[in-house]
Each structure stands twice: as C-alpha cells, then as structure tokens.
Amino acid sequence: MSEFPGEFIPEKLLYRGAEAELWLGTWLNMKVVLKKRIKKGYRVRELDDELIKSRTLKEASLLYEAKKAGIKAPYVLHVNPVKGWLIMTFVEGKSLTEVIQEENEELLSKVGRDIYLMHSSKIYHGDLTPSNIIVVNHEPYFIDFGLGEKVSDIEKFAEDLNVLQKSLQSKLGESYYKKWKAIVNGYITQGGETSREIIDRLNEINKRGRYKQRKKGE
Amino acid sequence: MLISLGIETTAHTFGVAFVNDKGEVLSNVKSVYTPKEGGIHPREASKHHYEVAVGVLRKAKEEAKVKMEDVAVVAFSRGPGLGPCLRAGATLARAVALKFKKPLVGVNHAVAHLEIGYLKSGARDPVFLYVSGGNTQIISKVGDRYVVFGETEDIAVGNLLDAFARSAGLPFPGGPKIMNLAKNGKKLIKLPYVVKGMNVSFSGTLTAAEKLIGKESIEDLAYSLQETSFAMLLEATERAMAYLKKEELVIAGGVGANERLREMARTMCEERGARFLDYPIEYYGDNGAMIAWTGLKQYLFGDTISVEDSKVLVRFRIDDVRIPW
CATH class of the missing domain: 3.30.420.40 (ATPase, nucleotide binding domain)
Structure with a gap:
C-alpha cells in the first residue's frame, strides 16, 4: 500500500518510473503533484536512505534555483527528505512534444532563452527532453530536475542541448531543422559570447557521434 | 549432430x-x-x-x-x-x-x-548487465545488433574490485576474496556513488576506498565497496529496463559469479515485477x-x-x- 503525506488526497498515478512515482492529487485544497521516490530493496538501508534524502533535497533546491534564475518551473510546496516526498504545484498544459508542430518560432525562441538562463545559473537539467518542457499559454515550463546538477562545466550544458536536439530530430525528422534553429537563436540572443562557446561544444559533440558512426562502417 | x-x-x-x-x-x-x-x-x-x-x-x-x-x-x-x-x-x-x-x-x-547467457538462462528478450574485469556495459538486442545503452565512463567494476584488492594486499583473484570479506562487514562507509542516467563511474569510488585502507577494517571496506558499486550497477540497469520496457535481466561476465550481485539483481527484478534469470556459475x-x-x-x-x-x-x-x- 502506498503511503502519502498527511492532507494529500491522491487522484491518480501519472507515471511510475524506475526511481519515482508521480501522483496527481490535492493538498491543502491545491491541485498538486507528489513525487515519491521509491525505496530500493536491493540497496542496503543506510545507502538507500541517504540517496533518497540527498536526491530529494537536491531536486527541491534545483527547482528553487531555476525559479530564481527566472525560468518557469513548478513551485515546491513541501519537502520530506526522509520519506523522499516532494509536493509541487501542478503545471497544467501540454508537453512540447505534443505542441511543437503547431507552435510558432516565438515559443521555441523562449525555450532557447530559458535554457540559457538555466545554464547561466549553473543548472544542468540532465534530462532535457521535449516531454519535460510543458507549454502553458505559449510559455514554456521546465519540469523534472531529478537528474539535474549544479555544475560549471560547459560540456554538461552542451549535453543538455544535445539531448533536446537528438529527441527533436528523432521525433520531427527533416522538419526539425527550422524548429531547432529557433531554439538556438533564442539561446544565443540571451547568452551572447558564452552561449556561442556552448553551441560550439555541442557541434563538437555531434561530430564525435558522426566519427563513431563512420568508424562502425569501416 | x-x-x-x-x-x-x-x-x-x-x-x-x-x-x-x-x-x-x-x-x-x-x-x-x-x-x-x-x-x-x-x-x-x-x-x-x-x-x-x-x-x-x-x-x-x-x-x-x-x-x-x-x-x-x-x-x-x-x-x-x-x-x-x-x-x-x-x-x-x-x-x-x-x-x-x-x-x-x-x-x-x-x-x-551474451549468447551463452541467452542459452543457459532461457531468456527471450533480456537486458544484459555485462560485468567483468575489463567490461561494464548494459546491453540489449535491437534488430540484428547488440546495442550498448549504458556503460562505465572510466574503469570496469571488475577492475575496481581487483585494483582495490591489490592495494589492500589481497592475492589474485581479488573478486572472490572481497566477496567473502564483505560477508563479515557491518559498517557502511560512505563512498562516492556516481550514476548518470544509464552510465556509471567507478574511479572516484576506487580512490576513496583505497585511501581508507588501514584506517577502516578490511571487512567493512569490502562490504561498502560491494554495496556501493553493485547498487550503482543495478540502478543504471533498472533505468535501462524501464526505458526499454524489458521484463528480463541476465548478468554475463565474471563478476556475475558474485553472490551478492546476483542477490541484489533478483531483488531489483522482483520489486519491479521483472525476472532475473540466473544460470550455473561456470558460464x-x-x-x-x-x-x-x-x-x-x-x-x-x-x-x-x-x-x-x-x-x-x-x-x-x-x-x-x-x-x-
């Protein structure tokens, strides 16, 4: 049986991943999402407790930092690091995956701008797929910082972009190019010289990939 | 025939x-x-x-x-x-x-x-955790290729165990000796735990464990080293199983002979309603x-x-x- 924080009334399970469950429900009359980290029986108790605690705290603090950097993300309402519970406001919208075909370049440019704001605050998202970007009234919201980290290595920021680029490529096929260009434009307009360095690194990562593929065919 | x-x-x-x-x-x-x-x-x-x-x-x-x-x-x-x-x-x-x-x-x-793992475990469509002295990879078959979904970013898990054993003066082969010492370990010593998506990294864990040789008991160190590194492997493996929507896990390679690793794999699979398919150690x-x-x-x-x-x-x-x- 699932255990829940007091006052939380579960409505439905949104998602069950390897690491956490995501529940939609109400808490103090607010529509919220509860992220519950799953205890792992294969890990010794002390190690599991420690990982759940530190990861819950880290995610809460990254969400806070992201908002401080000026990007839209869920508000953290309640944290219980011992239980591994994180209650956040529910971002009600459609994922970028669903709306990207009909959305204009302005939204994509905002996506790029916000990713740069995140990176300039040394936040590496860690799983920057289009399904982790929610669009509400043509504004992007960023969710799931569970694999994120505070870093200053531009390689990590380029990795973030690479993840987004690759998933757009596989989802959109040839039509991805225009969409991706709008995102990159937003990123560079916001970040100037520093953002160009990161884009250069991204291109380098892409070349590494091609080199690998060419080698396979030898 | x-x-x-x-x-x-x-x-x-x-x-x-x-x-x-x-x-x-x-x-x-x-x-x-x-x-x-x-x-x-x-x-x-x-x-x-x-x-x-x-x-x-x-x-x-x-x-x-x-x-x-x-x-x-x-x-x-x-x-x-x-x-x-x-x-x-x-x-x-x-x-x-x-x-x-x-x-x-x-x-x-x-x-x-992997092929002997298929044969001896009877698996049909598993995720493989391939762990040996030189390799640490999470692999599954896609079409007519084995594709690597996750791997170590530096040293292999077998290398971690062997290198630690050597530093601690334990004779070759280090893996089985560490497994037996770990059985008498009681205290979990905090060591670097580095999982990035489906990848792992062990070099920091090795360095930290080596620095504690002589300061902590060898049993506790062996225990902590195993618990930490194997949990990292299974976390990355579980993520791969969830991502690929696979219900079977097969371990291949010499580190698979470690009882604790197989026990942890079994628990991980049971908890997610999947199956860990074991087979005789000689393979x-x-x-x-x-x-x-x-x-x-x-x-x-x-x-x-x-x-x-x-x-x-x-x-x-x-x-x-x-x-x-």
Missing part, C-alpha cells in the same frame, strides 16, 4: 570446450593464469596459455568423448582482449583447423558472453563453451573465415557484429 570446438583466451583464462547444436555442453575445461604479484601481464599470461594449450585441448576432447573427425567447426575468441593472449588461442585454432581441415570461425568475446566467467556455442551459430549462418584472414582484433566492438539469428 553438429559439434563445435571453442577456444577462449582473451585474458587470464585458457578455456576449451565442445558443444553440440542442441546447446549441450559436452566438456568445458579451463586453466587460469595466476600472476605471482600485481595485475595481469599479457606476455606472461600468453606464455601460460601456450604451455597448457595441448593438455587442456586433450582433456576437453577426452571428457567430451569426441574425435576431431566429428567436429564441424573450430571457433576461437577473436577479441576484444589482450593481443598476446588472443594470439595464443588463435594459433591453436588455426593449427587444429588446418590439420583436420575444419572451417574456422572468429567469435566476438562479448557477444559470446559467467570466461569459458570455452561460450565461444563454441556462438561459433556454431555463426557457422550455421555461413560466417567462417580463412586462416589468412583470421588475425585477432584487440579492439573488436560488440556493435560491429551483425547477429543474424
């Missing part, structure tokens, strides 16, 4: 086996090179392999009760591995193939570990049977090579191999 002769000499192990086309292992003999001190020395190991070659082959032949005339194909481990060791096995395979006029098959060592570590079995499959798909083209491939990548079956 087709019978295959397999020769494995990638690293420490010189293994020879006879396997038939039903997947029955008729014999599986090995001789393991043990360094007097330090890690493996490729030339010393290959010297050992040349010395024991004929004796191991004879023993395997006797146990299998086969005559060379009955053998359909000679398979050898072509790589990846240590050049001098690989060449020892290749030399024996070529000699046998030429003398008895048998077709020759070059087998990818990593593919062979986890390097062995001739995996080469014979994989070689036989390749032979059935016409994948033979001439002696002239049979040079070993030290950096033979698993995704370079097409898997037609």
